[in-house]
Amino acid sequence: MSKITLIEKELSTLRTQLKEHQLYKSLNDIEDVRLFMQEHVFAVWDFMSLLKALQQELTCLNLPWVPVVNPKTARFINEIVLGEETDVNELGEPKSHFEMYVDAMNQTKADTKEIALFISRVIDGEDVSSIINTLDIAEETKEFVLFTFEVINTKQAHIIASSFTFGREDVIPDMFLEIVKNTEEKEKVDYAKLSYYLNRHIELDGDEHGPLSLQMIEELCGDDEQKWNDVLYYAKASLEKRVNLWNGIERKLTKNRKAVLI
Numbered sequence: 527m528s529k530i531t532l533i534e535k536e537l538s539t540l541r542t543q544l545k546e547h548q549l550y551k552s553l554n555d556i557e558d559v560r561l562f563m564q565e566h567v568f569a570v571w572d573f574m575s576l577l578k579a580l581q582q583e584l585t586c587l588n589l590p591w592v593p594v595v596n597p598k599t600a601r602f603i604n605e606i607v608l609g610e611e612t613d614v615n616e617l618g619e620p621k622s623h624f625e626m627y628v629d630a631m632n633q634t635k636a637d638t639k640e641i642a643l644f645i646s647r648v649i650d651g652e653d654v655s656s657i658i659n660t661l662d663i664a665e666e667t668k669e670f671v672l673f674t675f676e677v678i679n680t681k682q683a684h685i686i687a688s689s690f691t692f693g694r695e696d697v698i699p700d701m702f703l704e705i706v707k708n709t710e711e712k713e714k715v716d717y718a719k720l721s722y723y724l725n726r727h728i729e730l731d732g733d734e735h736g737p738l739s740l741q742m743i744e745e746l747c748g749d750d751e752q753k754w755n756d757v758l759y760y761a762k763a764s765l766e767k768r769v770n771l772w773n774g775i776e777r778k779l780t781k782n783r784k785a786v787l788i
Contacts, residue, residue, distance in 0.1 A: 529747065529754050530740055536758055537692060540765040547769065549776040556709040556717075558779055559702065560636035563627075565667045565775045567641045569768075570627045572674040574610065576690040580742075581607055583683040599683070602742040606735050613730075616722035623723070630720035666774025673767045677760060684746040688757040691739040693764025 553562060585600045586592055594600045611622045615629070631638050640661050647657045654675055658668045677689045702724050706717050747753040 530744060533692070533754075533758050533761060537761055537765060540762060540769065543769050544765065544772065547772045547776070549772045549779070552776055552779045552783075553702075553705060556634060556705065556713075559705055560631075560634055561779055561782060562775055563631050563634070563636045564638075564640065565664055565771070565778065567624075567627055567631065567638075568644070568663065568667050568671050569771060570624050571641070571645075572671050573690070573694065574622060574624050575678060576674060576686055577603075577607060577610055579678040579686050580683060580690060583681065583686065596745065599742055599745050602738050602745070606738055609730050609735060613726065616718055623727070626719065626723045626726075630717070630723050633719045634717055664771075664774035664778055666770045666777075670767050670771045673763070677764070682756070684743070684753045685756050685760050687739070687743050687746055688760040689764040691743055692757075692761035693768055 549562075553559060580603050581587070584594065584596070584603045586594050612620050613623060613626070615621045615626050621629075628638055628641065631641075640663055644657055644661060648654065655672055658671050661668070674689065677686055680686065703721065706720055706724070709715065710717055743757060747757060
């Protein structure tokens with residue numbers, strides 16, 4: 527049995543918790559999707575940060591340029607960067623998946639105030655941990671982002687790759703697509719940007735980026751038992767943070783629903 531297969535087996539319980547999370551039953555209409563997106567957008571953003579951290583560790587971004595240690599892993603991450611940072615949207619315009627997600631939020635009328643404020647302050651050079659704790663978002667969302675930067679700050683490519691590869695969701699898009707389609711038909715609205723983003727997410731993760739990420743893990747760890755142990759530890763920790771993120775969003779959805787009823 528391969529190391530990857532063993533890790534997948536060890537993660538099966540946490541993956542089941544994610545797959546069967548109560549959150550999915552709480553997403554019933556477009557208003558629920560809007561509230562979800564307002565929190566989830568921070569996970570979309572920090573995924574891009576993990577991606578760029580890997581590119582820093584695995585390719586040469588310095589001048590003068592020198593050959594990289596492992597061209598194979600450099601190629602893996604550069605291919606993923608191409609698709610995540612400079613993909614094309616439904617209009618054929620080059621955009622990152624984060625920007626596509628924000629565009630989808632705007633189209634569905636989700637609140638982008640907190641993520642816009644966050645990005646503005648990041649651009650101004652403020653520290654992520656200082657900014658995140660001042661935002662009006664769930665505590666679980668803050669913890670998720672802060673953990674991601676703990677991972678990034680290890681500067682260990684195999685650890686960052688573990689969180690990048692195993693710590694992401696893989697069931698949300700199918701459910702979202704059904705809600706989006708039903709809302710479009712019922713309210714005669716067009717959510718093409720969200721539909722496109724979700725379909726693209728499914729296409730790239732399943733057919734290209736998922737397999738590339740697993741190959742990258744294998745190449746980075748090789749026969750180093752400690753690295754494989756690190757990968758498993760951080761994969762579990764990342765999924766636990768993802769479950770907790772879902773807990774926080776579920777709590778906000780429940781609170782909002784109760785407020786509407788009052």
